[in-house]
Amino acid sequence: MQHSIPLEPKRRNSPGDIEVRCQMCGRACYRCRSVVQKAQAAGKGFNCSPACRAEYTKTLRGPKSAKYARVSVQCAHCGKHLERPANQVQAHGHQFCDRVCSGAWKKTHPSLPKKTAPSACLTCGKEFYAKPYAQRRGRGKYCSRSCYADSISLNNSGDNHPLWLGGGVEYRGPNWSKQRTEARKRDGNRCRNCNASARLHVHHIRPFRSFGYIVGVNDAYLAANELSNLITLCASCHRKAERGKVALPTID
Numbered sequence: 001m002q003h004s005i006p007l008e009p010k011r012r013n014s015p016g017d018i019e020v021r022c023q024m025c026g027r028a029c030y031r032c033r034s035v036v037q038k039a040q041a042a043g044k045g046f047n048c049s050p051a052c053r054a055e056y057t058k059t060l061r062g063p064k065s066a067k068y069a070r071v072s073v074q075c076a077h078c079g080k081h082l083e084r085p086a087n088q089v090q091a092h093g094h095q096f097c098d099r100v101c102s103g104a105w106k107k108t109h110p111s112l113p114k115k116t117a118p119s120a121c122l123t124c125g126k127e128f129y130a131k132p133y134a135q136r137r138g139r140g141k142y143c144s145r146s147c148y149a150d151s152i153s154l155n156n157s158g159d160n161h162p163l164w165l166g167g168g169v170e171y172r173g174p175n176w177s178k179q180r181t182e183a184r185k186r187d188g189n190r191c192r193n194c195n196a197s198a199r200l201h202v203h204h205i206r207p208f209r210s211f212g213y214i215v216g217v218n219d220a221y222l223a224a225n226e227l228s229n230l231i232t233l234c235a236s237c238h239r240k241a242e243r244g245k246v247a248l249p250t251i252d
Helices: 033-042 050-061 086-092 099-108 132-136 145-155 176-186 235-242
Strands: 003-006 018-021 028-031 044-047 070-074 081-085 118-120 127-129 200-204 230-234
Touching: 018 033, 033 044, 044 050, 070 086, 081 086, 176 200, 176 230, 200 235, 230 235
Parallel strands: 003 044
Antiparallel strands: 018 028, 070 081, 118 127, 200 230
16 A cells, blocks of 8 residues: 655656656656655655545545444434444444533433442442542542531541640640740740741740640649740741741750
8 A cells, every 4th residue: 555645736847857647647747856766765656636635545544444434323312313423423322413412411311420339428328429530549438528528527636636636725824924025035036947027926845735734733834934945936937846847946
């Protein structure tokens, strides 16, 4: 089987041009010697015009294009006769005139995701169909975002959270206000990590809760609120320090 090179019909322009024949209609054409030699070496032929090239291409693709042949089908919604490529009919099955017919048909024929099995929502127990990629990744356990949020609130908060440290401490002893002010003065009202001067907090280097202070029972707040355990940080650095993402300087 030969491929073709399109060639517009023209008169001989130079003594070096060679006469060739259109492989579709047999018309005489002329092309320079180098082009003809390269085409012959590659096993290609010539066509005299784009029209002949198109016709010749159809003859070449005939045996290969069975799946691209157009077949007669009916619109799955309105029954109108249509012509569609055979490969499209094979891949999609149902055919439609336009998006209007497609949308109307889908409203009465809800489709399920391919290659999935029904799952039970872990929160409400409702049966639903998860998408294939979600099942492959170990997801698709909840029927909706609200069920997922309810599950997180119930099973992954407070004491059930793996990073739970006992919650925030609101009261830090009777001397906390004084010690906080002294710590800011000592640090020059600047963040000790980034030198910012806005939105300053005072952070306990060793967490206050770890001292075990109980109101009216012990005075562990005195050791917790020592200036050597306090450092001034801006709000951003304070959040990072609580997560252990910044190295805090030592306080003398």
